[in-house]
Amino acid sequence: MNEFIAKAWKALSKLPQRPKVALAVVIGILIGVILHWGLSPAQQAHEEHAVQASGEQTVEAATVWTCSMHPQIRMPKPGLCPI
Numbered sequence: 001m002n003e004f005i006a007k008a009w010k011a012l013s014k015l016p017q018r019p020k021v022a023l024a025v026v027i028g029i030l031i032g033v034i035l036h037w038g039l040s041p042a043q044q045a046h047e048e049h050a051v052q053a054s055g056e057q058t059v060e061a062a063t064v065w066t067c068s069m070h071p072q073i074r075m076p077k078p079g080l081c082p083i
Contacts, residue, residue, distance in 0.1 A: 063076075065078050069083075070083050
């Protein structure tokens with residue numbers, strides 16, 4: 001790992017200052033995005049929802065189908081809207 005860092009540092013030292021700053025900004029943004037996706041509560045909530053959904057797949061009787069144009073129409077199975 002130290003060899004990789006040394007080679008990277010050597011390559012970066014050959015670049016002019018402006019590309020170094022741009023590269024540092026891009027790397028910082030990438031690290032931020034990766035940390036945000038990995039640590040965000042939305043990701044944890046999604047995982048919890050997926051676990052709950054896997055248990056709910058066996059309960060098909062509770063599924064209610066509605067018409068997208070007439071949400072007051074509720075049916076026990078998919079089909080054409082009666083309106």
